[in-house]
Each structure stands twice: as C-alpha cells, then as structure tokens.
Amino acid sequence: MSHPADTPTLVVEDLRTSFATERGALKAVDGVSFALHSGQTLGVVGESGSGKSATARSIMNLLPPGASTSTGRVLLDGRDVRNLSRAESRHIWGVEASMVFQNPMTTLNPVIQIGRQIGEGLRYHRRLSREAATRRARELLEQVGIADPDRRLREYPHQLSGGMRQRVMIAIALACEPKLLIADEPTTALDVTVQKQILDLLDRLRRQHRMAMILITHDLSVVAGRTDEVIVMYAGRIVEKAPTLRLFTAMRHPYTKALFESIPKVAHPSHTRLQIIPGRPPDLAKLPAGCAFAPRCAHAQPRCLSEAPPLSIGDDTEHLFACFYPAGSLEGEAAAAANRAAGRTAGGLRLANGTGTGEEVSS
Amino acid sequence: MAGVGSAHLRAADEVLLQVTDLHVEYPVGRGRKVSAVSGVSFDVAAGETLGLVGESGCGKSTTARAVLQLPHPTGGEVVFDGVDLTTLRGEELRRVRTGLQMIFQDPIASLNPRRAVGDIVREGLDIWPDHPHRVTEGDGGEAAASDRVRAVLGSVGMDLDEVASRRPHEFSGGQCQRICIARALVLDPRVLICDEPVSALDVSIQAQILNLLEDLKELYGLTMLFIAHDLAVVKSISDRVCVMYLGRICEIGPTEAIFDRPAHPYTDALLASIPQLDPGGEAEEDILAGDPPSPFDVPSGCRFRTRCPRATELCAEQVPELRPAPDGQFVACHFPLTGDLVQ
Numbered sequence: 001m002s003h004p005a006d007t008p009t010l011v012v013e014d015l016r017t018s019f020a021t022e023r024g025a026l027k028a029v030d031g032v033s034f035a036l037h038s039g040q041t042l043g044v045v046g047e048s049g050s051g052k053s054a055t056a057r058s059i060m061n062l063l064p065p066g067a068s069t070s071t072g073r074v075l076l077d078g079r080d081v082r083n084l085s086r087a088e089s090r091h092i093w094g095v096e097a098s099m100v101f102q103n104p105m106t107t108l109n110p111v112i113q114i115g116r117q118i119g120e121g122l123r124y125h126r127r128l129s130r131e132a133a134t135r136r137a138r139e140l141l142e143q144v145g146i147a148d149p150d151r152r153l154r155e156y157p158h159q160l161s162g163g164m165r166q167r168v169m170i171a172i173a174l175a176c177e178p179k180l181l182i183a184d185e186p187t188t189a190l191d192v193t194v195q196k197q198i199l200d201l202l203d204r205l206r207r208q209h210r211m212a213m214i215l216i217t218h219d220l221s222v223v224a225g226r227t228d229e230v231i232v233m234y235a236g237r238i239v240e241k242a243p244t245l246r247l248f249t250a251m252r253h254p255y256t257k258a259l260f261e262s263i264p265k266v267a268h269p270s271h272t273r274l275q276i277i278p279g280r281p282p283d284l285a286k287l288p289a290g291c292a293f294a295p296r297c298a299h300a301q302p303r304c305l306s307e308a309p310p311l312s313i314g315d316d317t318e319h320l321f322a323c324f325y326p327a328g329s330l331e332g333e334a335a336a337a338a339n340r341a342a343g344r345t346a347g348g349l350r351l352a353n354g355t356g357t358g359e360e361v362s363s
Numbered sequence: 364m365a366g367v368g369s370a371h372l373r374a375a376d377e378v379l380l381q382v383t384d385l386h387v388e389y390p391v392g393r394g395r396k397v398s399a400v401s402g403v404s405f406d407v408a409a410g411e412t413l414g415l416v417g418e419s420g421c422g423k424s425t426t427a428r429a430v431l432q433l434p435h436p437t438g439g440e441v442v443f444d445g446v447d448l449t450t451l452r453g454e455e456l457r458r459v460r461t462g463l464q465m466i467f468q469d470p471i472a473s474l475n476p477r478r479a480v481g482d483i484v485r486e487g488l489d490i491w492p493d494h495p496h497r498v499t500e501g502d503g504g505e506a507a508a509s510d511r512v513r514a515v516l517g518s519v520g521m522d523l524d525e526v527a528s529r530r531p532h533e534f535s536g537g538q539c540q541r542i543c544i545a546r547a548l549v550l551d552p553r554v555l556i557c558d559e560p561v562s563a564l565d566v567s568i569q570a571q572i573l574n575l576l577e578d579l580k581e582l583y584g585l586t587m588l589f590i591a592h593d594l595a596v597v598k599s600i601s602d603r604v605c606v607m608y609l610g611r612i613c614e615i616g617p618t619e620a621i622f623d624r625p626a627h628p629y630t631d632a633l634l635a636s637i638p639q640l641d642p643g644g645e646a647e648e649d650i651l652a653g654d655p656p657s658p659f660d661v662p663s664g665c666r667f668r669t670r671c672p673r674a675t676e677l678c679a680e681q682v683p684e685l686r687p688a689p690d691g692q693f694v695a696c697h698f699p700l701t702g703d704l705v706q
Binding site for chain 2: 047048161162163164191192193194195196197199218219220221222224225244245247248258259260262263264265266268269270271272273274275276277278280281
C-alpha cells in the first residue's frame with residue numbers, strides 16, 4: 001500500500017507502560033511501535049489484558065498518575081507530545097487527538113444537557129460564544145445522524161438510547177476537528193444492528209474529515225472490512241502487524257490464526273465444533289521468559305520458552321510477526337506436525353485428538 | 364385474536380417445555396404498565412437447543428426468566444414435563460423448578476464472593492436433602508453429595524480438591540462460568556437456560572465454553588434455551604432459532620432455514636448487520652435504520668412496521684400471526700421474503 005509522502009499523523013515509538021501493583025510491576029504495554037497517516041484506519045485487535053486499551057490511553061496521556069510509568073515517543077503531526085508542559089498540551093488532548101470510549105452509558109455526564117456537553121470543548125478550546133457553540137453542536141448532531149437535533153440539544157443522556165448516546169460521544173470527540181480519533185471498543189456495548197450504524201458513521205466521518213483513526217476491538221470481524229492495517233496484540237506486545245487484506249489472507253502468527261479459528265462463523269453449519277485456544281492469557285505481572293503465547297501455542301518448541309521472538313519482517317516488508325515457527329512456513333508447519341505426533345508441545349500443552357472440553361491447563 | 368398465534372407449536376407430548384401466549388408486564392408507576400413480552404409461544408423438545416435472538420429490549424431475557432417464574436408471567440402457560448408452572452406456588456414450584464436451571468451473562472457477579480467454590484456448587488444438594496443424588500445408603504448422603512459435586516466439577520474441567528476451598532475472585536471469567544455451569548448442573552436439571560453465557564468472555568474463552576456446553580448437553584441429556592445477541596454464536600449452538608422483536612416473535616424454525624432463507628424482513632436485516640470476516644467483501648448498505656421504538660408506545664399492528672421496508676397500511680392495522688413458510692420455519696409477517704406462504 002502506498003503511503004502519502006507527508007509526515008504521519010501519529011508515530012508511536014517503543015511505547016512501554018507498566019502499572020505498579022501489590023504483586024509488582026505489571027507490563028501492560030511492552031514495546032509497541034507504529035505509524036499512522038491521515039485518512040487511514042488502524043485496527044488494534046486483542047483480548048482483555050492484551051494491552052490494546054492501555055496503548056490507547058498511553059498515547060492519549062490518560063493513564064492514572066502515580067500508579068503507572070510510561071516511556072517511549074509519541075509524535076502527533078511530527079511533534080513530540082509526551083514531554084510538553086501543561087500549558088502547551090492543554091489544546092492538544094481532545095482537540096488534535098480525541099477518543100471515543102466503550103460505554104456510552106457512563107461516559108456522558110447524566111446531569112448536563114447534551115448540547116452543553118458537546119459545546120463544552122468548543123467554548124474552552126475554540127473560545128466560541130455560547131450561541132456559536134450551540135449552533136455548532138446542532139450541526140454536529142446532524143452530522144452524526146441524530147434526528148430532531150434542536151430537541152436533543154436540550155435533553156439529558158438518560159433520554160437517549162445507547163446508540164444515540166454513542167453518536168453524541170462521537171459528536172463530542174469530533175467537535176474540535178481532531179486529526180486523530182481513537183475509538184476504543186466503540187460498539188461493544190451496542191446491538192449488532194446499531195454496531196453497524198456506528199461503524200459506518202465513523203468510517204464516513206473519517207473520510208470526510210481526512211482523520212487518522214485507530215479502531216480498537218476484541219472482534220476480528222469488526223476490523224476486517226473497515227481498516228487499512230491491523231495490529232494483533234497479546235500480553236502487551238504486537239504479535240502480528242499487516243495490511244488488513246494481507247493479514248486475512250495469510251495469518252502468520254499462531255495466535256492470530258487460532259483467534260480467527262475460534263470465532264463461530266455464520267457460514268458454518270450449526271454444531272460445528274469450534275477450534276479452541278486452550279488455557280488462558282498469562283499473568284502480566286509474571287510473564288514467561290520466552291514468547292508469552294508459547295504455553296497455549298500448538299507450534300511451541302523449546303526455543304519459544306527461553307527466547308522472546310522479535311517482531312520482524314516476513315516475506316514482505318509490510319507484514320511483520322513475532323514468531324520463530326510461524327504458520328505457513330516450513331519450520332512452522334514442521335513444528336506443529338512434530339508436536340501433534342508427540343501429543344504435546346514444548347510448553348506442556350496436551351494436544352489430544354479433537355478438542356475435548358477445552359480444559360484450561362493449570363500452570 | 365391479538366396474539367401472534369400458535370400454529371407453530373408441536374403436540375404437547377412431543378415437547379419437554381411448552382410456552383403458550385406468554386405475557387409479561389411491569390408496572391411503571393402512575394397505574395401505567397409496560398409490556399415486555401406479549402403473546403409469545405414456543406416449545407422445546409427434549410434434547411433440543413432453542414436459540415433466542417433479538418436486539419436489547421426485545422424481551423428475550425424476560426421470556427427466559429418468565430419460564431422460571433422469575434417473575435410470574437402476567438398471562439399464559441409454561442408447561443414443563445406436563446406440569447403448568449404458572450399454577451404452582453411456594454414449595455411445589457421450587458421443587459419442580461430444580462429441573463430447570465439457569466446460567467447468566469456475568470459469571471463473576473453471579474457467584475457469592477464470600478463463599479468457597481465447593482459450597483457454592485454443593486448448595487442445591489443441601490437445600491434438597493431428599494434429591495436422588497443425595498439419598499443413597501447410610502451417612503445422610505454426605506458421600507453421595509461430595510461425589511456428585513466432584514463429578515459435575517470434573518465434567519466442566521475442574522478438580523474438586525483443587526478448587527473446593529478457593530473463592531470466586533481467584534478465578535478468571537471463563538473459570539467462573541464453568542463454576543456457574545457446575546452449580547446449575549448439580550441437581551441434574553433437564554432444562555438449562557443460558558442467558559448470554561459467553562458475551563462477557565474473550566473470544567478464545569468463548570469457544571471453550573460453547574464447546575463445553577455442547578459436550579455437557581450430550582453427557583447429561585440437556586435441553587437448552589440459549590439467549591444471545593451474537594448471531595454466529597446462536598447459529599453455532601442451536602437446533603432451532605426464535606427471532607424476537609419488541610416482545611413478539613418474528614420468526615421461529617430450524618436454524619439452517621432461518622439463517623439461509625430468512626422469511627421475516629427483520630431477520631434479514633439482522634443477518635445483514637453481522638460484520639463480515641472477509642475483508643474484501645463490500646459492506647452492505649444500511650438497511651435497518653434507527654432504534655427500536657419505545658416499549659411504552661409500541662406501534663399498532665406489526666411492531667416492526669416502523670423500520671420495515673415492506674410495510675403497508677395492512678401492517679398498521681393487523682397483527683400478523685405466525686404462519687408456516689416453505690422452509691419449515693414459521694413467520695409473523697404479512698409480506699414475507701419467501702413469497703406466498705403455505706396455507
């Protein structure tokens with residue numbers, strides 16, 4: 001895919017975030033790097049604890065102070081935005097980069113009218129008068145597809161359905177015309193019909209405003225049709241990164257492949273046995289020495305337990321994955337076949353014929 | 364009649380659970396009522412899994428709870444194994460209800476955080492000391508009860524000795540759902556009602572639980588009522604599917620028929636909203652705009668007509684009854700997608 005020659009809207013370099021807990025430092029984000037150009041959408045996929053939301057919050061400077069440390073560089077339009085003073089950064093967050101959160105039920109203030117909540121950023125950052133902010137709020141409500149905006153401006157969040165509240169959240173995020181929009185599980189709390197409406201809306205607005213967008217989700221099918229590039233995360237690290245079409249035609253990391261295969265498909269007949277990923281994600285405070293996925297991986301070899309595979313280029317420069325024995329390679333298929341023949345992997349995972357009840361392997 | 368018909372019901376002796384013309388209303392103050400379920404009828408044969416799908420607020424969870432008489436439905440019958448549960452009260456109802464158990468969406472919130480897992484799973488047997496799994500020879504059924512708890516925990520992939528004294532917070536969401544399932548199975552129920560059992564779980568754990576439910580269905584001969592909003596999940600686990608909208612049934616029938624040849628425009632719209640796993644596929648146009656109408660102010664006639672592309676005046680005047688469609692399903696629509704209905 002050809003990138004525009006200009007500076008990327010967002011560059012993230014070696015982002016590392018950890019939280020201090022009673023049980024020691026918890027590595028939520030462990031060396032994440034990527035770049036994103038204007039008008040493009042990046043999908044970030046992972047399960048809970050994979051670090052996808054922590055990545056977004058680290059970029060947006062939304063981590064709880066004190067409990068966390070975060071290193072690495074974040075460049076917004078070429079400008080390092082991590083070490084700015086309060087005064088300098090005041091008009092960056094929520095203006096140049098803004099975010100839509102998962103739960104539209106709790107992210108709106110229940111005691112303030114919708115119109116004022118949308119206009120708040122405009123009044124503060126853009127110094128608009130109350131009338132001008134209301135006018136602009138009305139336009140924004142129309143843009144996000146809310147009927148009868150004049151009435152809605154004066155309503156409170158509880159008078160709106162979940163889908164409408166998420167539209168209001170999007171209107172707030174777009175109020176100051178950001179260059180970057182991060183949508184963190186924007187449709188997880190919504191019905192499937194509303195999910196489609198919201199994703200279509202985000203897509204349309206991204207095109208209209210030439211925004212860069214990060215779409216964070218646990219659902220591979222959400223990123224499939226709507227992103228230019230996808231990052232798959234596991235235990236705080238990027239395990240695979242590729243242009244969307246490439247990723248879905250040739251998944252190389254065993255985790256990506258297993259995740260895809262574990263999803264029930266509408267195209268399959270009912271009672272089709274699901275492929276499972278045995279076990280569960282690792283404890284981020286006690287990560288294994290080697291590859292974090294090795295204990296659950298059907299390809300795992302002794303090397304995977306002692307050495308963490310770096311994220312590196314496969315057969316083409318745009319497809320990166322962190323695996324010594326990737327799917328679709330000679331060594332990867334040989335490793336999987338050897339494990340199958342032995343009935344167990346180097347990580348101690350039993351490979352029964354069929355999938356059994358999918359017992360979680362105790363550590 | 365104002366209901367949606369019962370032409371789709373099978374003979375009473377062929378089914379284990381039969382729900383007829385179920386109504387559930389909630390008082391909302393000032394003498395007003397909101398109708399969450401109005402005139403729903405369905406049946407489930409022994410060993411069958413019926414999937415209930417629909418958007419939030421369509422009454423699928425209320426229907427499931429009303430089957431268990433939680434709360435008692437406002438009207439209609441719920442016949443389980445020849446007994447109408449709506450006529451029972453107190454001790455009698457509680458005893459019959461041991462045969463129907465339920466698991467919920469949030470597995471962690473459904474377990475008492477202060478109690479040990481062994482006690483949680485065992486509680487049913489302590490409440491019903493005369494249960495067949497309790498009464499054996501001698502010792503007040505202590506040994507029989509432990510054996511039973513060990514067996515059900517084993518069948519969900521957990522070891523009693525390892526987990527008995529641990530508390531729910533020590534387990535992950537997927538493991539807590541396994542504990543909930545074990546608790547539901549300890550009294551050997553015939554019907555398991557699953558209310559969104561995997562929607563709070565990660566994808567990789569979701570597959571484990573779905574496979575587990577299929578295995579347990581075989582092992583214990585369960586009949587299941589499975590509620591989910593994820594259509595792929597419902598398709599994967601169900602023999603028959605019932606699509607609900609705003610307290611009524613739109614379409615009910617064999618899973619393959621509903622998914623491959625939907626007859627109701629709403630089913631069709633739901634299926635079209637499923638995000639595709641194929642990145643090359645063009646997204647379809649938005650065919651279902653807006654939100655469902657408020658249950659306080661339901662449209663006259665067919666409740667879907669305000670969002671339906673095929674609606675005419677007839678739809679505003681007459682409530683469509685469930686009628687047989689060519690592929691074995693029953694549809695409540697005046698203008699079904701499959702054309703003329705079987706008369």
